[in-house]
Amino acid sequence: MKRQVYLDYSATTPVKDEVLQAMLPYFTQNFGNPSSLYTIGQESKQALEEARELVAALIGASPREIFFTSSGTEADNWAVIEAAESRAKKGRHIITTKIEHHALLHSCEYLEKRGFAVTYLDTDGEGFVDPALLERSLTDETTLVSIMFVNNEIGTIQPIEALARIAKERGALFHTDAVQAPGNVPIDVRALGVDLLSVSAHKIYGPKGVGALYIRKGVSLPNHIHGGGQENKKRAGTENLTGIIGFGKAAELSARDLDAHIERLTKLRNYFLERIRENIPDIRVNGSLARRLPGNLNITFQYIEGEALLLLLDLDGIAVSTGSACSSASLTPSHVLTALGVPVEMIHGSLRFTVGDFTTKDDIDYTVDCLVKNVEKLRNISSVSKEKGWLKNGNAV
Ligand SMILES: *Cc1c(COP(=O)(O)O)cnc(C)c1O
Numbered sequence: 001m002k003r004q005v006y007l008d009y010s011a012t013t014p015v016k017d018e019v020l021q022a023m024l025p026y027f028t029q030n031f032g033n034p035s036s037l038y039t040i041g042q043e044s045k046q047a048l049e050e051a052r053e054l055v056a057a058l059i060g061a062s063p064r065e066i067f068f069t070s071s072g073t074e075a076d077n078w079a080v081i082e083a084a085e086s087r088a089k090k091g092r093h094i095i096t097t098k099i100e101h102h103a104l105l106h107s108c109e110y111l112e113k114r115g116f117a118v119t120y121l122d123t124d125g126e127g128f129v130d131p132a133l134l135e136r137s138l139t140d141e142t143t144l145v146s147i148m149f150v151n152n153e154i155g156t157i158q159p160i161e162a163l164a165r166i167a168k169e170r171g172a173l174f175h176t177d178a179v180q181a182p183g184n185v186p187i188d189v190r191a192l193g194v195d196l197l198s199v200s201a202h203k204i205y206g207p208k209g210v211g212a213l214y215i216r217k218g219v220s221l222p223n224h225i226h227g228g229g230q231e232n233k234k235r236a237g238t239e240n241l242t243g244i245i246g247f248g249k250a251a252e253l254s255a256r257d258l259d260a261h262i263e264r265l266t267k268l269r270n271y272f273l274e275r276i277r278e279n280i281p282d283i284r285v286n287g288s289l290a291r292r293l294p295g296n297l298n299i300t301f302q303y304i305e306g307e308a309l310l311l312l313l314d315l316d317g318i319a320v321s322t323g324s325a326c327s328s329a330s331l332t333p334s335h336v337l338t339a340l341g342v343p344v345e346m347i348h349g350s351l352r353f354t355v356g357d358f359t360t361k362d363d364i365d366y367t368v369d370c371l372v373k374n375v376e377k378l379r380n381i382s383s384v385s386k387e388k389g390w391l392k393n394g395n396a397v
Contacts, residue, residue, distance in 0.1 A: 003317045003366065004319075006359075011321055014358065015205060018249060019207070030043055050248060054248035058252075059187045060188035061189050062217065067215060068247075069213055069235060070211065072101075072177070072200030072203070074225075075198035075211045076104050077224065080108065080175060081107055083196065084111050084116055093143065094117075094144040095118070095121060096145070096146045096147065097121045098123065098339035099127060100177065101148065103177070126287055127151055127340050128156055143172055145163070147174075149178040150184060151180070153298060153337070154292075154337070155287055155293030156292060164193040176194050179200045183261055185293075194216070195215075196216070197214040199214075206246045207243045265294035265295040265355055268361065273285065283299050284300040285299055286299065298337075298350060298353075303349065303382050304349050309351060312374040322351055337350060
């Protein structure tokens with residue numbers, strides 16, 4: 001069988017066996033609806049509440065502040081759209097950044113169509129938001145600030161505590177998209193001082209299709225999905241019971257293994273970078289190496305097309321991405337690398353590698369061998385192409 005190496009843990013993660021085992025009984029024997037009053041319904045309800053406690057513990061919240069959703073995307077939409085619309089009388093200005101996930105950016109664009117003004121903050125060349133810039137951008141009309149905790153493309157970890165403090169001082173609510181954070185950075189919502197925070201199960205070795213929104217006690221946020229009385233009457237729809245139970249287990253494991261996970265992935269990532277630097281000339285790391293997601297490497301291989309390299313690596317059984325998973329099928333340059341000021345031809349030669357719990361040193365060695373071979377192949381073609389003027393459309397291959 002062809003060798004398979006998965007290096008796209010920021011796109012999604014495999015469900016861990018312990019997570020799957022926790023979920024299985026709830027598909028069959030324990031299938032009761034948590035809203036039903038008879039025994040198997042109440043057993044489901046109890047399992048649901050145990051999962052809520054585990055997700056709450058992961059981020060230092062109280063279980064009553066956790067509301068399960070269908071995804072990180074739904075949590076982001078709920079937080080941003082409902083917070084802005086319900087406070088429109090006070091002001092119609094919100095602040096976010098140029099490097100957010102599309103779940104956030106497209107929610108903001110929706111709000112712009114509804115008459116809201118949105119400020120998209122610039123970052124520095126490493127992808128960090130300057131707290132002083134946020135301070136200058138706040139006005140009396142600003143009701144909400146939303147800044148992501150960990151960037152999904154370049155892995156930069158923002159100074160959320162400082163940013164949230166500045167927003168709160170001016171009376172604005174603070175939301176953070178923390179989907180990439182659990183298991184990779186410690187999260188304590190009280191220490192961070194955030195009002196709203198989004199997470200998702202499938203980025204932490206849980207199942208797809210389940211997320212959660214933390215709503216700090218005392219913060220009023222209208223419902224986004226309307227119907228039955230589930231989730232303390234805040235989010236309607238029969239709960240994704242198996243998904244939520246898997247989320248709870250994944251949260252428990254993430255919290256338990258946090259330090260070991262960070263240490264192991266940081267070492268593996270650094271080894272990977274070292275091997276690339278030793279073997280491939282003309283590369284550049286995008287983002288900061290200091291405050292970065294432990295498993296993330298975003299690299300520009302100069303003079304080649306990232307898509308072409310991605311496809312050659314795929315033939316070798318290696319899964320990586322160009323920018324974020326959502327934009328990898330399009331040729332528009334990554335909005336994140338654009339915001340960092342990376343020149344457009346360099347953006348086209350960029351790949352994102354994310355290592356995770358099942359990545360081995362051997363996987364890295366194999367990947368570096370394949371990178372050396374494929375980068376050389378593409379650079380040879382590309383120099384030929386340049387000579388013959390085939391590069392006019394910017395398509396090297
Ligand atoms: C994956 C991701 C999302 C979307 O979460 P889903 O559960 O896939 O909808 C939002 N924000 C960030 C930063 C992500 O990485």
